[in-house]
Amino acid sequence: MEIILLERIEKLGAIGDIVTVKDGYARNYLxxxxxxxxxxxxxxxxxxxxxxxxEADNAARRADAEKEAEGVNGHQIVLIRQSSNAGHLYGSVAxxxxxxxxxxxxxxxxxxxMVVLERPIKTLGxxxxxxxxxxxxxVTIQVNVARSPEEADLQKEGVDVMAQMxxxxxxxxxxxxxxxxxxxxxxxxxxxxxxxxxxx
Numbered sequence: 162m163e164i165i166l167l168e169r170i171e172k173l174g175a176i177g178d179i180v181t182v183k184d185g186y187a188r189n190y191l192x193x194x195x196x197x198x199x200x201x202x203x204x205x206x207x208x209x210x211x212x213x214x215x216e217a218d219n220a221a222r223r224a225d226a227e228k229e230a231e232g233v234n235g236h237q238i239v240l241i242r243q244s245s246n247a248g249h250l251y252g253s254v255a256x257x258x259x260x261x262x263x264x265x266x267x268x269x270x271x272x273x274x275m276v277v278l279e280r281p282i283k284t285l286g287x288x289x290x291x292x293x294x295x296x297x298x299x300v301t302i303q304v305n306v307a308r309s310p311e312e313a314d315l316q317k318e319g320v321d322v323m324a325q326m327x328x329x330x331x332x333x334x335x336x337x338x339x340x341x342x343x344x345x346x347x348x349x350x351x352x353x354x355x356x357x358x359x360x361x
Contacts, residue, residue: 162187163200165208168219169296170196176216177208226295229270233292234300238262239313242306244285248322253281254306259290263302270294282306287316 162184169175170191173182179200182191191197198204208215240258244250256276263271277291277299285306293299307313312322 164191164197165200165204166197167208167215168196171296176219177212223295223297225270226298229268230294230298230300233263233268233271233294233302235302236263236266236268237287237303237305237317238266239305239307239310241309241313242285244308248285250283250285250306253283254304255281259302259304262304285312285316285322 163179163181164187166174166176166178166180174180187197187199192199198208238259240254240262242250242252242254256273256278259276259278260271260273263269271292271294275293277293282288282304285308288304288306289301290304291299292302305313305316307316307322315322
């Protein structure tokens with residue numbers, strides 16, 4: 162289907178471009194969301210008559226988005242989640258969770274449609290997420306997924322909490338070894354043996 166774009170759409174074109182897209186994409190997304198018009202003589206005439214207003218509205222929205230972008234760009238949100246010992250979340254972090262956290266931090270302009278999350282986040286860590294505040298204004302925020310505020314602070318400083326946890330496990334475990342012990346006998350700390358000898 163041939164359409165006239167009413168706003169810039171990534172990988173398609175800019176305002177006023179006449180492009181051909183799949184019928185389903187036009188019918189289910191572009192036309193109902195008023196991002197495009199069907200390309201016919203009547204609509205071309207309407208578009209040309211309103212072109213200045215459409216471009217002025219777009220410029221005003223872009224200016225608002227650029228103003229908001231200064232506060233949102235690079236912003237880090239912290240989401241506390243439960244996870245397995247391997248760092249896999251019980252559940253996942255979706256667009257809705259990110260939008261709610263941004264709203265809680267005072268960025269109420271951000272809607273679900275603006276957050277570009279290719280797949281849900283299912284592990285602990287710090288993730289860069291794109292937020293398209295306007296078709297021509299995109300910023301990146303950081304989503305810090307941790308099990309506690311303390312872990313979130315460590316991750317913010319660049320510490321890999323999961324790697325550090327496994328290192329601690331390995332370094333902290335040393336087995337007591339008594340060369341004179343019988344096979345299968347549990348090693349006893351010397352201080353306990355000495356106390357037992359003193360009491361006898």
